[in-house]
Amino acid sequence: EAGVVQSPRYKIIEKKQPVAFWCNPISGHNTLYWYRQNLGQGPELLIRYENEEAVDDSQLPKDRFSAERLKGVDSTLKIQPAELGDSAVYLCASSLASGTEYFGPGTRLLVL
Amino acid sequence: GNSVTQMEGPVTLSEEAFLTINCTYTATGYPSLFWYVQYPGEGLQLLLKATKADDKGSNKGFEATYRKETTSFHLEKGSVQVSDSAVYFCALSDRLSGTYKYIFGTGTRLKVLA
Numbered sequence: 001e002a003g004v005v006q007s008p009r010y011k012i013i014e015k016k017q018p019v020a021f022w023c024n025p026i027s028g029h030n031t032l033y034w035y036r037q038n039l040g041q042g043p044e045l046l047i048r049y050e051n052e053e054a055v056d057d058s059q060l061p062k063d064r065f066s067a068e069r070l071k072g073v074d075s076t077l078k079i080q081p082a083e084l085g086d087s088a089v090y091l092c093a094s095s096l097a098s099g100t101e102y103f104g105p106g107t108r109l110l111v112l
Numbered sequence: 113g114n115s116v117t118q119m120e121g122p123v124t125l126s127e128e129a130f131l132t133i134n135c136t137y138t139a140t141g142y143p144s145l146f147w148y149v150q151y152p153g154e155g156l157q158l159l160l161k162a163t164k165a166d167d168k169g170s171n172k173g174f175e176a177t178y179r180k181e182t183t184s185f186h187l188e189k190g191s192v193q194v195s196d197s198a199v200y201f202c203a204l205s206d207r208l209s210g211t212y213k214y215i216f217g218t219g220t221r222l223k224v225l226a
Contacts, residue, residue, distance in 0.1 A: 004155075033214075042116075042201050042216030043156070056213070091155055100146070101205075101214060103155040 002026070004104035006092050012110045018080035021107045025073065025094030032069060033101060034077050035091040043091055049075065050097070087111045114139045118202050118217035125192055126225050133187040133220045135176075135202035143204040145169075145178050145185040150199045150219070159187075159200070192224045 005024040013019050025032050030051050035043035046065065048056040051072040060067065064083070069075040079086055089108050093101040119134040137143065144163045148156040160169030165180035174189045185202060202217040 006155075040219070042203075042218050044216075045214065048213075093156075100158055100161060102158065103148075105153075105155040 004092055004094055004102055006090075006104035006107055008107055009105060010108050010110075012112065013082055014112050015084055016081040018078065019082050019109060020076050020078045021090050021092075021109075023075045023077070023092030023104060025075075025092070026102055029094035029096055029102075030072065031095045031097060032075050033091075033093040033095075034067060034075070035093065037089040037091055037106070039088070046077070046090075082109075082111045084111050114143070114204060114206050114213075114215050116202050116204055116215055116217040118200075118220050121199075121219070121221035122223050123220060124223045124225065127194055128191045129224075131187070131189040131192045131196075131222070133200055133202075133222070135185045135187065135217060137183050137185065137202075137204050139183075139204055139206050141206045143206040145176070146203040146205065147174070147176055147185070147187050148201040148203060148216075150201065152198070156201060192222070194224045194226050197222055197224045 007022050032049045034046040036046055037043045047060045047067050049069045052069050067077045087110050089106040091106045092104045095101045115138045117136050146161045147159040149159045150156050160171040162169040162178035165178050168177045176185050176187045199219045199221045201219045205214050
């Protein structure tokens with residue numbers, strides 16, 4: 001069974017540029033999560049989807065971050081414009097309704 | 113609110129040594145508890161879990177017991193290997209306002225020396 005797929009794995013951009021990350025969850029998993037993991041820290045939830053509905057986006061900086069999950073499968077997370085402090089690893093995870101979360105390999109973002 | 117506290121790292125051990133990584137939690141409900149492992153350059157992988165008090169999760173020689181009385185979920189392994197070098201995250205999942213929410217600790221880096 002394929003795991004959670006994320007792309008790209010690495011991204012380097014200059015500040016003020018836009019960037020987008022893509023996630024394909026495990027087949028059949030209706031819940032999808034985006035986390036940000038700063039260096040030396042644990043993951044922090046940005047947004048959680050159940051199917052195509054964002055049910056928890058309280059930690060998403062809505063002035064520059066946006067996310068979508070059209071058709072309740074794949075999801076994209078966008079930052080526009082990026083700031084230096086956005087450098088981090090962005091992790092996508094998926095689960096069945098209330099089950100264990102399975103994580104993708106993450107996208108490592110460096111903002112210069 | 114809910115929280116997870118892990119011992120700070122790095123933890124440096126020789127091969128075949130005994131490992132303990134402490135984890136305590138606070139939660140308003142009855143959470144499930146997890147240990148995740150993150151190898152260099154990779155995402156988090158579920159190592160083990162326990163869903164109720166006194167449950168013991170185990171995998172790959174690692175064990176952790178859900179202790180409600182001490183609100184702890186310490187990770188142990190009897191004999192570590194160099195390949196166990198990674199960052200270990202304790203996490204809880206609690207049902208709040210009808211939805212499940214994961215909270216992670218800050219992680220503990222383990223270095224095993226040959």
